Amino acid sequence: MDKLKEECGVFGVYDPKGNVANTVFHALVALQHRGQESCGIAVNRDKEVYCYKGMGLVTDVFNDKKILDNLSGTMAVGHVRYSSEGTSSPANAQPLVLHYVKGNLAIAHNGGLRNTAELKKEYERTGAIYQTTSDTEIVAYTIARERINSGSIQEAVSKSMDKLKGAYSLVIMSPQKLIAARDMWGFRPLCIGKKGDAYMFASESCALDGVGADFVREIEPGEIVVIENGKLTEMKKHVGKVPTSFCIFEHIYFARPDSVFDKRTVYESRKTAGVILAEDHPAAADVVIGVPDSGVPAAVGYGKKSGIEYADGFIKSRYIGRTFIQPDQTDREWAVRMKLNPLRSNVAGKRVVVVDDSLVRGTTFAYITKMLRDAGATEVHVRIASPPFLFPCYYGTDVTSGKQLVAHSRTLEEIRKLIDADSLGYLGLERLKDLVPAEAGGFCDACFTGNFPV
Amino acid sequence: MDKLKEECGVFGVYDPKGNVANTVFHALVALQHRGQESCGIAVNRDKEVYCYKGMGLVTDVFNDKKILDNLSGTMAVGHVRYSSEGTSSPANAQPLVLHYVKGNLAIAHNGGLRNTAELKKEYERTGAIYQTTSDTEIVAYTIARERINSGSIQEAVSKSMDKLKGAYSLVIMSPQKLIAARDMWGFRPLCIGKKGDAYMFASESCALDGVGADFVREIEPGEIVVIENGKLTEMKKHVGKVPTSFCIFEHIYFARPDSVFDKRTVYESRKTAGVILAEDHPAAADVVIGVPDSGVPAAVGYGKKSGIEYADGFIKSRYIGRTFIQPDQTDREWAVRMKLNPLRSNVAGKRVVVVDDSLVRGTTFAYITKMLRDAGATEVHVRIASPPFLFPCYYGTDVTSGKQLVAHSRTLEEIRKLIDADSLGYLGLERLKDLVPAEAGGFCDACFTGNFPV
Amino acid sequence: MDKLKEECGVFGVYDPKGNVANTVFHALVALQHRGQESCGIAVNRDKEVYCYKGMGLVTDVFNDKKILDNLSGTMAVGHVRYSSEGTSSPANAQPLVLHYVKGNLAIAHNGGLRNTAELKKEYERTGAIYQTTSDTEIVAYTIARERINSGSIQEAVSKSMDKLKGAYSLVIMSPQKLIAARDMWGFRPLCIGKKGDAYMFASESCALDGVGADFVREIEPGEIVVIENGKLTEMKKHVGKVPTSFCIFEHIYFARPDSVFDKRTVYESRKTAGVILAEDHPAAADVVIGVPDSGVPAAVGYGKKSGIEYADGFIKSRYIGRTFIQPDQTDREWAVRMKLNPLRSNVAGKRVVVVDDSLVRGTTFAYITKMLRDAGATEVHVRIASPPFLFPCYYGTDVTSGKQLVAHSRTLEEIRKLIDADSLGYLGLERLKDLVPAEAGGFCDACFTGNFPV
Amino acid sequence: MDKLKEECGVFGVYDPKGNVANTVFHALVALQHRGQESCGIAVNRDKEVYCYKGMGLVTDVFNDKKILDNLSGTMAVGHVRYSSEGTSSPANAQPLVLHYVKGNLAIAHNGGLRNTAELKKEYERTGAIYQTTSDTEIVAYTIARERINSGSIQEAVSKSMDKLKGAYSLVIMSPQKLIAARDMWGFRPLCIGKKGDAYMFASESCALDGVGADFVREIEPGEIVVIENGKLTEMKKHVGKVPTSFCIFEHIYFARPDSVFDKRTVYESRKTAGVILAEDHPAAADVVIGVPDSGVPAAVGYGKKSGIEYADGFIKSRYIGRTFIQPDQTDREWAVRMKLNPLRSNVAGKRVVVVDDSLVRGTTFAYITKMLRDAGATEVHVRIASPPFLFPCYYGTDVTSGKQLVAHSRTLEEIRKLIDADSLGYLGLERLKDLVPAEAGGFCDACFTGNFPV
Numbered sequence A, B, C, D: 001m002d003k004l005k006e007e008c009g010v011f012g013v014y015d016p017k018g019n020v021a022n023t024v025f026h027a028l029v030a031l032q033h034r035g036q037e038s039c040g041i042a043v044n045r046d047k048e049v050y051c052y053k054g055m056g057l058v059t060d061v062f063n064d065k066k067i068l069d070n071l072s073g074t075m076a077v078g079h080v081r082y083s084s085e086g087t088s089s090p091a092n093a094q095p096l097v098l099h100y101v102k103g104n105l106a107i108a109h110n111g112g113l114r115n116t117a118e119l120k121k122e123y124e125r126t127g128a129i130y131q132t133t134s135d136t137e138i139v140a141y142t143i144a145r146e147r148i149n150s151g152s153i154q155e156a157v158s159k160s161m162d163k164l165k166g167a168y169s170l171v172i173m174s175p176q177k178l179i180a181a182r183d184m185w186g187f188r189p190l191c192i193g194k195k196g197d198a199y200m201f202a203s204e205s206c207a208l209d210g211v212g213a214d215f216v217r218e219i220e221p222g223e224i225v226v227i228e229n230g231k232l233t234e235m236k237k238h239v240g241k242v243p244t245s246f247c248i249f250e251h252i253y254f255a256r257p258d259s260v261f262d263k264r265t266v267y268e269s270r271k272t273a274g275v276i277l278a279e280d281h282p283a284a285a286d287v288v289i290g291v292p293d294s295g296v297p298a299a300v301g302y303g304k305k306s307g308i309e310y311a312d313g314f315i316k317s318r319y320i321g322r323t324f325i326q327p328d329q330t331d332r333e334w335a336v337r338m339k340l341n342p343l344r345s346n347v348a349g350k351r352v353v354v355v356d357d358s359l360v361r362g363t364t365f366a367y368i369t370k371m372l373r374d375a376g377a378t379e380v381h382v383r384i385a386s387p388p389f390l391f392p393c394y395y396g397t398d399v400t401s402g403k404q405l406v407a408h409s410r411t412l413e414e415i416r417k418l419i420d421a422d423s424l425g426y427l428g429l430e431r432l433k434d435l436v437p438a439e440a441g442g443f444c445d446a447c448f449t450g451n452f453p454v
Helices: A020-030 A065-069 A116-124 A135-148 A153-163 A205-210 A248-254 A266-280 A296-306 A332-339 A365-374 A412-418 A429-435 B020-030 B065-069 B116-124 B135-148 B153-163 B205-210 B248-254 B266-280 B296-306 B332-339 B365-374 B412-418 B429-435 C020-030 C065-069 C116-124 C135-148 C153-163 C205-210 C248-254 C266-280 C296-306 C332-339 C365-374 C412-418 C429-435 D020-030 D065-069 D116-124 D135-148 D153-163 D205-210 D248-254 D266-280 D296-306 D332-339 D365-374 D412-418 D429-435
Strands: A008-014 A038-045 A048-055 A075-081 A096-100 A103-113 A166-173 A177-182 A191-195 A198-202 A214-218 A224-228 A231-235 A287-290 A314-316 A340-342 A351-356 A379-384 A423-426 B008-014 B038-045 B048-055 B075-081 B096-100 B103-113 B166-173 B177-182 B191-195 B198-202 B214-218 B224-228 B231-235 B287-290 B314-316 B340-342 B351-356 B379-384 B423-426 C008-014 C038-045 C048-055 C075-081 C096-100 C103-113 C166-173 C177-182 C191-195 C198-202 C214-218 C224-228 C231-235 C287-290 C314-316 C340-342 C351-356 C379-384 C423-426 D008-014 D038-045 D048-055 D075-081 D096-100 D103-113 D166-173 D177-182 D191-195 D198-202 D214-218 D224-228 D231-235 D287-290 D314-316 D340-342 D351-356 D379-384 D423-426
Touching (some): A008 A020, A008 A166, A020 A065, A020 A198, A020 B332, A038 A103, A075 A103, A153 A177, A153 A224, A205 B332, A205 B340, A248 A266, A296 A351, A332 B205, A340 A365, A340 B205, B008 B103, B008 B166, B020 B038, B020 B198, B020 B205, B116 B135, B135 B153, B153 B177, B153 B231, B198 B205, B266 B296, B332 B340, B332 B365, C008 C020, C008 C166, C020 C075, C020 C198, C075 C103, C075 C166, C103 C135, C153 C231, C191 C205, C205 C214, C266 C296, C266 C429, C332 C340, C332 D020, C332 D205, C412 C423, D008 D177, D020 D038, D020 D065, D020 D198, D038 D103, D075 D166, D103 D135, D135 D166, D153 D166, D153 D177, D177 D198, D198 D205, D248 D266, D266 D296, D296 D351
Parallel strands (some): A287 A351, B287 B351, B351 B379, B379 B423, C379 C423
Antiparallel strands (some): A008 A198, A038 A048, A038 A075, A096 A103, A166 A177, B008 B075, B008 B198, B096 B103, B191 B198, B224 B231, B314 B340, C008 C198, C038 C048, C038 C075, C096 C103, C166 C177, C191 C214, C224 C231, D008 D075
């Protein structure tokens, strides 16, 4: 399907009762939507680090109870990863486990740096070697180098935050400590959970639900949180240095709808987007449907606001993996058809509003309108619960060139024709602020506006 | 999850243009919900049969384009299979391909016989040997033996139908013909599709949608349909011999909601069940939710009829396969928690009606109510869109003993307490007839009533 | 390499102390040279049969201790299989496990029938269906049908031996008995072993060595041996009915050199062949070498008789499996080069006699002479320790057409030129009798003479 | 079996005609005896490096023609690896591919450093991070750091040789050059080959034979050889700085017998060891046999010198991989029995001299003498073609503690009793010099004497 790809999900746990690998396993399953290419778990047992990682889904890589049993310990970090095309490689799987001047370190990272090239060159000039192509290795070198002149690992992390420009939500495990850090712009989410005596860090609160932990709070942009000997310490030196730029696409598509940002579920944000669409782009129609799964909440909101009945419009196959074969690789229509089938009884003979969360490359939406018309829809009005996607993103997604984007060099009318819609409406740029919770700080909308925060 | 297991899905195609394996592949993916244990495709190329089958999902077994490319031909049959515990075995994967007195035969079978033991003994006494434990081998022997004194394969199938007691929807491929047959009770579905010059047989119409074919009609109970040289012939000798006993559970749970039985989508039947529940078991509540995926249509119907708002109540993980590991195999709570997470914003502080399609073993529903209460639901009213499940089924499902069933020896109040619901309402037995389309013939409700048709 | 392929090895064990699967595992490893395509073990535990089989080597298929642990029992049969091209299929893996009129049966079979087609037709006409393409299914049907009018399984086997024409060494496991049977011609070997209270049947005595059992004796052509309740019974009704036709190629190539036939190791027979070659085809040379591994014993015999020094001529790679990839499938030279490298110090500047056990298709021997010349051999005299291979074999090997055979339509001189030898000598037909032990009965030399015994 | 483990084999090729991956594949198969745990190939295509590596044998890792096809290029390095227990890990597989200040680098390394700990600390103090546990990463850091102040990669390698203390035969691929370097002690072998316009570097000459290349010469201890634009340049700055310490165990066991060191095959060295044993430890016996495969050449030499007939004493199974399961992991007897079976006809009733190349841990030899006696040997005289193994080795093998060694704290008589030999003779320390070619420089015999060169 035509979707933006998030690059990572991170998780960390400190649990004096041990059995941490099972906790990470469940958490990573709950974070699987943030990355399906590779995953890994590193545990700390008596200050030694044991790591297991592999290509594939969490339940495929950790497909034997013995693997988890071998990962006993009292601290652990976990990671799920997607990657932009061409760099899919076992070497890039995380957590990155390394040995440096102060012993072992395991790092799980979600984000993307803007000053990778400069830092890479700087370190190379004093003898660094790179064994992966991921930014995480740059993060590791920065921390390792800062550690030399720092009194503690958290001080090294703090100093590193002055050097690292861009998006990074980090969970770091040293022989003694579990550390979470979020870049000062706050691009990617990171939160704290608690269950009994155990502390946890997670990309999204749904991972805390997945392990039965309580949500404590989100980590602030620029904040460092340290767990040592069961005690949590906050470091806020970098907090408030720059305006917050939380990725608006976490609300629109990336995050799981049951996750909570700024005290509101993502589901509510998406439903609100539908409400706004109904206000700004009404349609004379008989039924509102969503493209499953991410278009559904906005469709529900559109239906509620407009008074047009909401109904399930498609059945989505639950048995298609990411890497299934297609008879003809060039024929994307089959790929869509295998995943989605219209529910005839809900669309036949009706004027249909179909809502999706975003239009990125626009390569498949024409098949969706075609299927609806084939199933008897008399009109198909397309509503997109985000503004036109116009710019590449450098903060941890896989859209690295504007040319791939359907809205990049097309008018609204051209896009409408391309996807064969009777009408097309996007969420207005000026309405984005209404979509996020009132409590939220600023957000990054560079993919819509080109205003890159770093 | 606590669900009844269907045992099979079948598909057949005759296409003079060839490329049949791709068609079967797409169709089996669409039928995957009917069986996830093993699958297979057998093709007829110049009267020779080539077969590939394996354990696992269709996209896992046929995970290389080359496998499908090697299965070129103009006729094919395909099969997906689930099996009751203990007989999971590669030897039981279908289609069953065999050589008999008139050459090759490939058989795909959905159902379960009642007179297996008698027929097995009869054939053994004249030298039969059995290499599998599936009923399909009995079907094969019956046809092979009847063929000796029959003028054609379809005559042999017809004679076999007098001997085979029970449920069987069959697709059979001989060197020259593709044959579909449905037992005279019509327990399991089977329909005809067409796309250009190609004819198809499928367990459900969703498979026809999945390959872009038009739905022609359902095959009648007792009917045999033969494709030979591109011509379709109907044989209705056994039609109307006994009252129709179409499995009511196809409507309630087995079939995909976008499939059509008796000119109506299954979605409509399920939504109707919700409407009936709202009439018969009203609740003073703030929101109606469904247990995804199969409880949703009834929840939508309940909401519509009752006027209580319908909302998404759970996020279901899309990344849990059938065979994932669990930290503790005895702890089913985690299995449920990994699959479902309540959408707090939709249930917190609310009186919730939660609708599911059925309660079979009842082993997991208590965790669902617990999760809802943990998420802030103030009351949880459970509504089940089918009557209490009381009897084992012998026609192709995996419930073979009444003792496993939660309703078997418990009162309504005992079940309500067990699952910790504030109230519990089942669909009334007498309302089943209102749930199926008016055009439908009779149905089998033996799992609720114990009235076994054969 | 250019070698004839044996089709099977069989083993059976009765051990009141249990743990039979480990015994079969070790025995099959020792018999692996008789078949590397698939293997399997079936055990009898309380009259139920449990079977595990798969494609590949014994150590690859049984690659987890748990698999063997699950196969506990007091009787077992095992099988290793090679197959002629085109019929490599999991369905053909053995033991064949089946259910018939008297319960379960497991059959392991080495050989090939001549009257397959007739029996197949006969059984089909009374309703038989075939799920494999192997003769073993015919054997199974024959026994199952004879069993109907027999008082015991051994009587059914005995009657079957009147119907089955061709080569078969069988090990059969019924609910109560372990039975070994050898066709009356005695084409393929079969012997009895004993270890404590345990009885065993094996294709070759090397399997008895492999499990630490004592060799008791060979089973006679036409003999049936039954183990029941720890007691061994002999049935000799078919013994002596026809002249013995033990496959001479078991001596020449198939059997392991440490196996014993007619009280002599196969190594001795091969060494004797070399002695005969030295007498009949002397050469003026400096060194005698063998093509490893099967040409070595004859080379040793040639050296001893001729007085020319024997030396190791090649290093054979121990890390090449049967199915490795080649850069160019048409370039057999690389395949030979990867397996063999001349030992320069033993051949450079010398006139070399190189001995191999047989020349079948002749496709690779030219590379062997080329490598020797490249390594500095001044002359290369080829001696073949068997007569020219002229006829296909129907008794359990993979040479089914004469056209593939290098000697089929070429003169000695043409072959000599083809393989670029300075001289070429074959073992004379009339000397075959001198190669087998004096105690041996007759043998089958149909591959050299065309005198087919059945 | 009770054998010392070599840790690596390396190979490099520059071929303007391309197709280098196939060449490396064949070479690595020929070098497989030097390491069976993991392997890899890195190619240079238009200055970019593409690498594929994995756990297992070369023919298992590169089991699809497509893998090699994807590795097109004009330069490549390859590696096979064994590892001491506990550090078996995909992360340690080689070649090590990295990016440093001057672009990409691929390194294949055979050996072991003595000053790993010091260098590791030195680099850590200026910010190095370690992602593997292998010495190769230290080699890489050293080169990367020296490169900063060097005019070329070969100058950096040359400077690194002043820092790296220990054993290392290296093949290094930079964007433009292929470089081979051998430590100044010359512990591990490394040689040059040529085929048409292609140049090659290999651990042993048998790899050159395996790809049809001509042996040019061995690289001298301390020498660096550079291939650039098809031209070979020699750098001898470090040559002759220290006495040569070529590992004597390469002659005794590690190298393949067809490989050439100092103009003589390893086979000849081993045969010579047998001759010496016959002189120093004669026996009154009827037959001499070797323990296959490595004991055979010395047995041949013993037979020749003593006049006692040499004969094949064991059949070695060719189908046992490294990682087969054993019924009882503590029962080593079965492991030996599965690999070796005595050839009764050659030992029964005879006084046997059995020769092996070395006795390391001594855990299995008792089973060998037992098998010989069970097969009828009347006396068993053990001769070992090397001195008592007394000290651990730090230059690239897996014996890291003296306690594991059978000779470490036992008298000759105690060992004789332990292995149940009638007599036992080791090669004398003072005879080692007679075993290597006259042309050879000095050798390292630290495992026998404790005189460690570095």
